[in-house]
Amino acid sequence: MTTKTKTQKAQVEPKAQAAQAVPVAQPKTTPKKPYKIPSFGRNKVEKPAVYNLALRGGQGRAFPVTYMLKAEDIVYDPETNSERTIRHIPGETSIFKDEQSKEARLKEPIMFTNGLLVVSKQDPNLRKFLDMHNGNASNPNRKGSRGIVYRKIDNEVNAKKNIEKVRSEVDALHLALTMPIDKLVGYAKVLGVNIDKSTEEIRWDMKVLAQKDPIAFIDGLSDPRTEVREIILKAKEYSILDFTKNKVCWIVGTERPVITVVPIGVEAIDKMVDFCMSDEGSHIMEEINKRLEKFA
Numbered sequence: 001m002t003t004k005t006k007t008q009k010a011q012v013e014p015k016a017q018a019a020q021a022v023p024v025a026q027p028k029t030t031p032k033k034p035y036k037i038p039s040f041g042r043n044k045v046e047k048p049a050v051y052n053l054a055l056r057g058g059q060g061r062a063f064p065v066t067y068m069l070k071a072e073d074i075v076y077d078p079e080t081n082s083e084r085t086i087r088h089i090p091g092e093t094s095i096f097k098d099e100q101s102k103e104a105r106l107k108e109p110i111m112f113t114n115g116l117l118v119v120s121k122q123d124p125n126l127r128k129f130l131d132m133h134n135g136n137a138s139n140p141n142r143k144g145s146r147g148i149v150y151r152k153i154d155n156e157v158n159a160k161k162n163i164e165k166v167r168s169e170v171d172a173l174h175l176a177l178t179m180p181i182d183k184l185v186g187y188a189k190v191l192g193v194n195i196d197k198s199t200e201e202i203r204w205d206m207k208v209l210a211q212k213d214p215i216a217f218i219d220g221l222s223d224p225r226t227e228v229r230e231i232i233l234k235a236k237e238y239s240i241l242d243f244t245k246n247k248v249c250w251i252v253g254t255e256r257p258v259i260t261v262v263p264i265g266v267e268a269i270d271k272m273v274d275f276c277m278s279d280e281g282s283h284i285m286e287e288i289n290k291r292l293e294k295f296a
Contacts, residue, residue, distance in 0.1 A: 049127050050153040053115040054137060063115025069149065071110050072097075075132050076141045088129040095129045112150065165214075172214035175221065176206040186230040187221065228285070229273050235288045238295050243268040248275075259284055 053063050071088040077096075085097040088110060092100045110117065110126070119126050134142045135149030179187070181199055184206060188195050193205045210217045220226050235241045242249045242256055248268055249256035260281070262271045275281040276288075 047155070048121065049119045049130070051112070051117040051119070051130055051136075051150045052153050053112045053117075053150045054148050055150075064112075065114060067112040067115075068109035069112065069133075069135065071106055071108070071129070073133050073135075075134055076143065077132075078141055086129055086132055088126055090125075092125065095125050095132070117150070168214040168218065169211060172210035172217045173207060175218065176210040177203065179206075186234070187226065189233050190226055190229050191220070225273055225277065228276055229269065231285070231288060231292070232269060232272050232276065235292060238292065240288060240291050241272075243272075248272045 053067055055067065056063065072085065074083055074085050076082075077084045086095045087097050087100065087104070087106060088095060089100060089104045089106060092104055094100055110130070117130070119130065121127075130136060130150075131139060131152065132141070133139065133149075134146035136142060137148040137151035138154065176184075184199075184203060185195050188202055188206055191206075191209060193202065193209070195202055232241065236243060239251050241259075242251050244262075245268065246262050246264075248259045248262065248271065250259060260271060260275045262268045276285040
């Protein structure tokens with residue numbers, strides 16, 4: 001019985017070993033490629049300096065076709081705190097006359113074409129000369145007595161200005177489109193918008209004004225004169241005040257007691273706003289608000 005068991009075991013083991021020896025097929029896997037970060041802005045290329053002529057051309061042209069700038073000037077040098085003569089002479093290592101070779105002579109003027117002069121990074125002396133020249137409006141050390149000839153275009157400054165402009169437009173549009181209707185109508189009156197129309201039409205008109213001058217639109221909301229103007233216009237609408245060309249009056253039945261006289265050339269509403277914001281007219285403003293409470 002023992003022999004039979006060993007024999008059976010001997011017969012089974014080779015088969016098991018053979019089964020274990022058969023390699024198991026592994027699923028094919030494709031190696032993942034590493035994620036490549038886009039190289040935006042990695043390879044920075046220094047942009048050329050651009051100078052824009054400030055002078056205007058004749059015969060309807062925005063700029064002269066060509067303009068020649070003398071390649072010499074006497075400027076203030078902040079590093080030495082002194083006046084120095086600068087000259088642009090190709091081949092010289094410095095723009096300062098006292099650092100140039102004695103044989104150096106001016107050869108030709110600097111040429112603007114159609115109002116522009118583009119200077120590559122391979123010409124650092126010309127850049128420095130143009131930056132220090134008194135005709136450069138962008139030069140913080142220029143002599144104010146000298147006329148402006150050109151200015152350097154600063155892309156970074158322009159980008160910041162554009163961003164601020166866009167932010168102002170977004171803020172102004174948000175105010176125009178989300179302002180509560182009572183505040184919207186009141187501000188529309190101040191801005192001279194016709195309010196005898198639907199809410200959507202009023203809001204659209206205000207949106208147009210916000211786009212046209214976003215900074216003024218936003219500043220107007222926080223200006224204390226705006227609120228005073230709105231209250232005065234409301235008092236006029238409810239027949240509390242009467243406006244003429246030369247005076248502003250109370251309306252008391254058939255009587256018209258004068259509040260203030262309007263000077264020639266001044267709008268009655270503007271005069272009334274100034275008057276009500278003064279110490280003299282503060283009690284008038286209080287009285288107007290009291291009379292408006294009856295219509296609330």
